[in-house]
Amino acid sequence: MGDYDQDNVIIGVGKIEVNGVSLGYTSGGVALINTADRMDKEVDQSYAAVGIHKIRETFEIRTNLAEDTLDNLKIVWEQTESVVTASPTRTLSWGMNPDVVEYSLKFYGKSPEGNDREFSVHKAVIWESGELNHSRDALSVIPVTFRVLPDTDLSAGKEYGVIIDTIA
DSSP, X not given: OTTOOGGGOOOOOOEEEETTEEOOOEEEEEEEEEEEEEEEEOOTTOSSOSEEEEEXXXXXXXXXXXXXXXXXXXXXXXXXXXXXXXXXXXXXXXXXXXXXXXXXXXXXEEOTTSOEEEEEEEEEEEEEEOOOOXXXXXXXXXXXXXXXXXXXXXXXXXXXXXXXXXXX
16 A cells, blocks of 8 residues: 555645735635647557647636625626725726736645645636626635636746745
């Protein structure tokens, strides 16, 4: 059983920040998803593939924001208007925005050793936001998916981000 270490199994909550601002509570955690599309290298002289070629790679971050504040809606819906406070109201006007807004992201969790882990993403955009539902017997959350983009100004192997474990 030397191949297994129960201490490497992580349990714990995650927190997320956009451009250094916390988005508050999440529901269901914060997930980092890596998808790679591959194709077979096929040649006439072989019945089987002679290799595999990676043709596309994507990273996404998915979460459900449990705080459907006007500030969070402004980010998730990529709105340009400011949230206006004029006592006794706060107002977010929303409308069409043809631009794609780029954000830096950080999310926090625990490492297998129990240390603090920080995931930093250099560049991400809102890829999808789900339906905002208000119900008497359910938590109102804002489902959101960020698509991570490479920062091509950075050196090879560092374009997406960095993961830092802080040793206690």
